[in-house]
Amino acid sequence: MLKFLTRTRHHGKMDITDILSWLWLTLGTAVIAIPIAWAMLSSLKTEAEVNSFPPSLIPQSTVNTQVEGYDKDLSVWKWTQPNGEIKNVALVRRIGIKATVVDIDNPEKTLQVPTSEITQLKDVNFQWQNYTDPLERFDFFTYINNTVFVTVVATILTLLLNSMAAFALSKYKFRGKNAIFMLILSTLMLPLSVIMVPAFIVIVGLNLADNLWGVIFATVATPTGVFMLRQYMLTIPDDLIEAARVDAASEFRIYWRIVLPLCAPALAVLAIFSVIWRWNDFLWPLIVLSSPENYTLQIGLNAFQGQFSVEWHYILAMTVIALIPVTIVFLVLQKYITEGVAGSGVK
Amino acid sequence: MKNLSAFLFSILDKFMRFIELPTVYLQKKIGVQRMGYLFVAPNMVLFSLFVFLPVGLAIAYAFTGGTNMLIWDRPFIGFENFSRLLNCGSYMDPASCEFDLFWTAIHNTWWYTLLNATGTLVMALITAVVLNRLTKGKALFRSIFFYPVLLSPVVVGLIWKWFLARDGLLNSLVLDLGGERTIFLLEVWWSRFWVVYVSIWFHMGFFTLIILAGLQAIPRDIYEAAKVDGTSEWRQFWRITLPLLTPNLLVVAVLLLIRSVQVFDEAWVLTDGGGPGTANTFIVQFIYQTAFSSEVRLYGLASAASVLMGLALLALTLIQVWLAKKAEY
Numbered sequence: 001m002l003k004f005l006t007r008t009r010h011h012g013k014m015d016i017t018d019i020l021s022w023l024w025l026t027l028g029t030a031v032i033a034i035p036i037a038w039a040m041l042s043s044l045k046t047e048a049e050v051n052s053f054p055p056s057l058i059p060q061s062t063v064n065t066q067v068e069g070y071d072k073d074l075s076v077w078k079w080t081q082p083n084g085e086i087k088n089v090a091l092v093r094r095i096g097i098k099a100t101v102v103d104i105d106n107p108e109k110t111l112q113v114p115t116s117e118i119t120q121l122k123d124v125n126f127q128w129q130n131y132t133d134p135l136e137r138f139d140f141f142t143y144i145n146n147t148v149f150v151t152v153v154a155t156i157l158t159l160l161l162n163s164m165a166a167f168a169l170s171k172y173k174f175r176g177k178n179a180i181f182m183l184i185l186s187t188l189m190l191p192l193s194v195i196m197v198p199a200f201i202v203i204v205g206l207n208l209a210d211n212l213w214g215v216i217f218a219t220v221a222t223p224t225g226v227f228m229l230r231q232y233m234l235t236i237p238d239d240l241i242e243a244a245r246v247d248a249a250s251e252f253r254i255y256w257r258i259v260l261p262l263c264a265p266a267l268a269v270l271a272i273f274s275v276i277w278r279w280n281d282f283l284w285p286l287i288v289l290s291s292p293e294n295y296t297l298q299i300g301l302n303a304f305q306g307q308f309s310v311e312w313h314y315i316l317a318m319t320v321i322a323l324i325p326v327t328i329v330f331l332v333l334q335k336y337i338t339e340g341v342a343g344s345g346v347k
Numbered sequence: 348m349k350n351l352s353a354f355l356f357s358i359l360d361k362f363m364r365f366i367e368l369p370t371v372y373l374q375k376k377i378g379v380q381r382m383g384y385l386f387v388a389p390n391m392v393l394f395s396l397f398v399f400l401p402v403g404l405a406i407a408y409a410f411t412g413g414t415n416m417l418i419w420d421r422p423f424i425g426f427e428n429f430s431r432l433l434n435c436g437s438y439m440d441p442a443s444c445e446f447d448l449f450w451t452a453i454h455n456t457w458w459y460t461l462l463n464a465t466g467t468l469v470m471a472l473i474t475a476v477v478l479n480r481l482t483k484g485k486a487l488f489r490s491i492f493f494y495p496v497l498l499s500p501v502v503v504g505l506i507w508k509w510f511l512a513r514d515g516l517l518n519s520l521v522l523d524l525g526g527e528r529t530i531f532l533l534e535v536w537w538s539r540f541w542v543v544y545v546s547i548w549f550h551m552g553f554f555t556l557i558i559l560a561g562l563q564a565i566p567r568d569i570y571e572a573a574k575v576d577g578t579s580e581w582r583q584f585w586r587i588t589l590p591l592l593t594p595n596l597l598v599v600a601v602l603l604l605i606r607s608v609q610v611f612d613e614a615w616v617l618t619d620g621g622g623p624g625t626a627n628t629f630i631v632q633f634i635y636q637t638a639f640s641s642e643v644r645l646y647g648l649a650s651a652a653s654v655l656m657g658l659a660l661l662a663l664t665l666i667q668v669w670l671a672k673k674a675e676y
Contacts (some may be wrong), residue, residue, distance in 0.1 A: 006356055014647075017480075017580050017581070021477045021480060021481075024473065024474070024477050025477060025478075025488050027476060028491075028492060029488070029491050031493065031548065032491060032495060033491075033507075034510075034516075035506050035507060035510040035516075035548075036506060038506075038510055038516050039505070039506045039509055039510070040510070042509060051514065052514070052521045053513075053514040053516070053519065054517075054522065054523075055514065055516060055519055063455050076429070078560075083439070101658045106473050127535065127649060143621070145378050148384055161389045161390050161393070163391065164386040164387070164389060164390065165386060165387045165389075165390035165391070167386050168382075168383035168384070168385075168386035168387040169383075169387065170383060171383075172379075172380050172381075172383030172386070173380050173383070174380050174381055174383040174384060177383065180387055180391065181390075181560040182388070183394070183399075184391075184394065187394055187398045187645065189660070189661070189664045190402060190657075190658070193609040193611060193631045193634070193653075193656070194405070194656055194657040194660065195398065195401035195405055195651055195653065196403060196634065196635070196638075197400035197401075197405065197408065197638045197646055197649045198400070198402075198404030198405045198408060198650065199397055199398075200404075200639070201401075201404060201416060201639070201646070202396055202397060202400055204416060206396075217393060217396075217397070218396075219398040220393060221389075221390045221393035221394050221397070224497075226390065245379070246406075250367060250369060250370060250371045251370065251374050251379060251382040252363075252367045252370040252371070252374075252382075253367060255386065256363050256367075276621055278495075278504075279499070280498070280499035281499075282499060282500050282501055282502070282612045283611060283612055283631075283635075287635075287639060296630070298499050298500075298501045301501050302501050302616055303522055305505060305508075305616075306619070312509060315509075316505070316509060319501075319502050319505045319506060322499060322501065323499070326497050326498065327361065327494075327497075328496075329387060330490070330494060330497050334486075334490045334493075334523070335486070337485075337493075337497070338489055338490060338493055338556060341493070341553065341556050341557075342556045342557065342559065342560040
């Protein structure tokens with residue numbers, strides 16, 4: 001590891017620039033990772049522990065035990081006796097600096113000890129209920145369902161419609177082709193934030209308000225997708241298409257059976273992006289959807305954190321759920337994603 | 348799994364054959380080359396409905412008043428929406444304006460844009476330069492720095508809200524170092540600082556990648572020659588890298604400005620809707636609230652604000668196109 005870290009372009013010698021570089025990378029990694037790791041760790045804590053301060057690093061919970069003669073479970077504490085002996089005791093009550101404890105093995109006898117001599121015993125305990133409870137008690141199962149539906153349908157439509165447009169713009173000659181291409185590219189400069197009010201009015205006009213299809217239809221035509229696929233299709237030789245025409249294949253069949261399979265690499269990149277875009281979409285679904293049974297995960301999570309702002313153990317667990325799919329996609333396909341972004345300047 | 352996908356594909360293929368039938372008929376009628384219209388049509392219909400028509404509607408609505416949604420029920424009021432939005436005693440003082448929230452939002456957005464764009468540019472540049480000198484581990488660190496870009500604004504907002512909470516990790520560290528416990532997101536200046544910080548944290552990786560691509564386009568032999576001459580790496584950066592990267596950086600800077608002006612999502616989640624008070628209320632939030640979440644839905648006023656923001660973005664975009672053209676030569 002050390003050898004790896006100290007390996008530089010000047011063999012064997014580490015100068016100040018190298019040190020500063022590694023410092024920057026280490027610091028940057030920490031700044032990026034710590035808040036995420038912290039949210040993940042906290043999402044596995046019990047409600048009581050999430051709300052305790054100062055916070056503990058690892059999810060733990062208190063250890064409780066049943067003691068004969070007491071109705072309720074008592075918490076277990078570690079008692080460091082003045083003579084150095086350590087013993088586990090159960091706490092009955094504590095008043096000020098005095099605590100009444102009971103010997104677990106010998107429950108008849110209660111002892112009075114100063115609170116400074118006892119510390120509460122804790123066990124590492126991952127609270128997986130934080131993940132299952134919101135699915136059962138709240139609508140998160142519906143939210144996830146809706147998000148998966150929107151993501152899958154919108155991605156399939158994006159691939160189909162954008163590739164059709166790209167096919168037309170790369171392989172046909174028709175009047176107004178360049179104008180159409182420029183129009184499509186110009187939509188890159190019209191962000192949703194500028195047109196959100198009238199776009200919503202259009203949705204209302206189409207009777208798609210508070211409807212998942214309203215979320216889907218407005219997002220499937222993407223200038224990025226058309227542009228990316230068009231550039232790729234330009235590299236497909238026209239002879240291939242001519243040959244198919246000679247064999248009397250219809251234009252639609254040429255698109256479906258020849259051009260589309262040849263575009264698989266570009267389609268894959270667009271599919272990755274589309275899945276990430278649609279999974280993460282926020283502003284547009286926020287405008288279109290109004291009833292909780294139609295919320296996507298992002299909207300539902302945002303609404304939940306506004307309504308139950310103290311239930312951080314649930315909020316964080318659902319936050320982790322919302323970031324997991326994107327994280328898995330990234331871990332598996334990071335090369336294509338970073339290269340796609342660097343190559344086309346879109347995200 | 349393989350069987351399943353083959354099965355799904357065969358269904359899709361049957362479906363496509365079904366769709367093919369009418370297209371064959373059409374192809375006979377209009378000829379091969381005009382089939383292009385057919386292929387581009389679905390996309391153009393959606394673009395027309397959700398981009399081109401809204402642009403027209405935004406302008407049309409901006410000149411109408413009232414609270415009706417349908418355009419023919421709305422009275423034409425000329426420039427009244429604009430003049431009311433711009434009605435100010437002094438543009439420096441939002442309180443003197445008829446719509447003080449609009450001007451507060453403009454002031455907030457202005458400062459946010461300035462700080463966020465500068466901060467992101469500097470951080471992304473440093474990171475890109477550092478990544479570019481790596482010989483090993485470049486892909487790994489590139490991925491680490493890019494990862495936050497892929498998260499959703501809600502996720503980012505919530506992760507940081509938790510980190511900065513009263514009982515959060517940061518407060519615990521601050522206390523350990525002998526500082527005072529602060530509710531960061533409820534203090535005006537702290538919350539503004541953290542909104543900018545979180546934005547830089549969120550989007551920096553994207554701009555790092557773009558700058559990195561620019562760095563890799565600089566010919567290696569220039570550096571080799573400089574090294575032969577014994578030029579220090581520090582000097583190489585100022586004398587070679589920076590001048591050659593400037594056209595690229597200018598394009599990135601304008602792109603950053605365009606993105607910053609549209610700040611909304613993560614800031615909204617992080618600050619519980621632009622708080623404390625209106626300390627983090629930005630223009631997009633003003634438009635959103637005016638049109639969707641206030642008691643009276645003022646579509647005309649919101650559209651007028653959208654048009655004003657659109658004009659600002661258009662100006663920035665034209666600058667960007669001009670700079671990008673210049674950078675190519």
